[in-house]
Amino acid sequence: MSDDPFPQSPAQPVSGRPTARTAAVIPAAGRGVRLGPGAPKALRTLGGTPMLIHAVRAMADSRAVSLVVVVAPPEGAAEVRTLLDAHALPDRTEFVVVPGGESRQESVKLGLAALPPGFDIVLVHDAARPLVPVDTVDAVVEAVRDGAPAVVPALPLADTVKQVEPAAVPGEPEPVVATPDRSLLRAVQTPQGFDRATLVRAHETVTDNVTDDASMVEQLGLAVVTVPGHEEAFKVTRPLDLVLAEAVLARRRLNDGF
Ligand SMILES: Nc1ccn([C@@H]2O[C@H](COP(=O)(O)OP(=O)(O)OP(=O)(O)O)[C@@H](O)[C@H]2O)c(=O)n1
Ligand SMILES: C[C@](O)(CO)[C@H](O)COP(=O)(O)O
Numbered sequence: 317m318s319d320d321p322f323p324q325s326p327a328q329p330v331s332g333r334p335t336a337r338t339a340a341v342i343p344a345a346g347r348g349v350r351l352g353p354g355a356p357k358a359l360r361t362l363g364g365t366p367m368l369i370h371a372v373r374a375m376a377d378s379r380a381v382s383l384v385v386v387v388a389p390p391e392g393a394a395e396v397r398t399l400l401d402a403h404a405l406p407d408r409t410e411f412v413v414v415p416g417g418e419s420r421q422e423s424v425k426l427g428l429a430a431l432p433p434g435f436d437i438v439l440v441h442d443a444a445r446p447l448v449p450v451d452t453v454d455a456v457v458e459a460v461r462d463g464a465p466a467v468v469p470a471l472p473l474a475d476t477v478k479q480v481e482p483a484a485v486p487g488e489p490e491p492v493v494a495t496p497d498r499s500l501l502r503a504v505q506t507p508q509g510f511d512r513a514t515l516v517r518a519h520e521t522v523t524d525n526v527t528d529d530a531s532m533v534e535q536l537g538l539a540v541v542t543v544p545g546h547e548e549a550f551k552v553t554r555p556l557d558l559v560l561a562e563a564v565l566a567r568r569r570l571n572d573g574f
Contacts, residue, residue, distance in 0.1 A: 338457055339383040339435035340375040340507065341427035344368050344443035345390060345416020350553050356389040357552065358443035359399075363565040367552065368396065369403050370446030370565075375439065375507070376409040378453040383435060384409055386443075387416040387427040424529060425519045431512070437461065438515050440529045441507035447564055448507065448549035455543045456509035465514040466533040469545035470502035477501060504528060505545045514538060 348357025358368040368386065375381050388396040393415045400411050414430045416423035424440055431438065437460050439453065452469050459467040476498055480490040508530050510518075518532035526532055530540045552561050 336436040336461060337382060337434055338378075338380045338437040338439065339385060339431055340381050340439040340441055341385045341387065341424060341431070342368070342371055342375065342441050342443050343387045343416065343420050343423040343427065344371070344396070345387050345423045346420065346444070347389075348444075351558065352555055356392060358389070359392065359395070360558075362446055362552075362558070362561050363569070365403070366399055367446045367561075368443045369399060371441060371443045371448075372400065372405065372411075373403075374446065374448045374450065375441055375453060376406045377450045378457065380437075380454060380457040381439065382409060383412065383432070385412045385414065385427045385430050387423040388413050390415045390417075419525065421519075421526060428516060428519060436512050437509060438512045439507035439509050440515070442551060444551045444553065445506050445549050446552065447561060447568075448505070449546050452505075452543075452546045452549055453507055456507050459541060459543050460509040460511060464509075464541045465511045465538050466530050466540040467509040468504040468528070468530045468540060468542050469506070469508075469549060470504045470542035471545040471547065473498050473501050473503055502542060503545070504530065504542070505549045505551070 344358035346357055348360070351357050354360060359366050362370055372384055372386065375384050386396055393413050397413045400413070412430055414426055417426055428438070437457060439456060441448070456467050456469060477496055478492045479494040479496060480492055483490045508528060510529065510533065514533055515529060518529065518536055522532040522535050534540050548564055550557060550560070552558055
């Protein structure tokens with residue numbers, strides 16, 4: 317048997333290959349400005365465990381995922397490596413840590429560059445979405461295995477959305493210019509799943525600043541499809557999200573009996 321933990325798989329399309337190997341890239345290099353002062357967001361704790369470790373577990377708990385690339389805060393790569401070694405994570409999963417960049421987009425690109433050959437499906441998952449259920453992860457992988465080049469978990473909106481003319485002075489009233497049909501809008505989450513070659517091409521081609529990876533694939537003119545998202549896959553962005561995340565975790569622990 318080969319000693320190479322990342323053996324090359326033959327170059328062929330992902331579609332129709334139920335065993336295509338899957339890696340997850342976790343951008344975790346953000347500061348968490350909207351959460352308020354403190355350590356980088358991914359290193360702040362939830363139920364006593366760093367948010368990043370919850371996100372890593374969420375990926376590693378999927379039997380499809382055999383490699384996780386963590387994109388660490390630029391000065392925090394050694395700390396992240398220590399954290400990964402200190403927490404019980406599935407043995408069948410390999411972990412790679414790389415320092416991140418100035419933006420989420422740059423961090424994902426750095427994570428992609430660290431991917432060894434042999435992984436033809438790539439998930440990109442925010443460290444800031446620590447509680448995504450494994451069923452959502454698996455649904456994304458399955459849709460890519462079924463042939464979609466890009467897949468996003470998505471939920472309908474609960475609020476009515478207005479398009480506005482941004483105020484010249486922050487805090488001033490903003491004129492509303494339109495009310496988009498809510499039934500056609502979705503809030504998208506992560507993990508977003510991709511045929512690896514498509515995601516690499518998107519990151520090499522698109523130079524505009526974007527807030528998610530799927531929009532880069534859209535810019536290539538390729539199809540992006542949705543699978544059902546999950547309300548517990550919400551992003552921890554502001555302080556109230558942390559309160560909700562603690563409550564969800566406490567409920568899970570109660571249900572699991574520990
Ligand atoms: N330079 C950056 C910025 C963000 N991220 C990651 O991208 C994910 C989604 O970003 P967001 O929630 O906006 O995180 P922050 O950028 O940390 O938040 P803020 O904008 O409030 O500072 C997070 O897991 C974050 O760590 C990253 O890897 N590198
Ligand atoms: C990728 C993402 O989580 C999908 O909803 C989101 O776009 C990240 O945006 P942010 O501005 O970095 O929070």
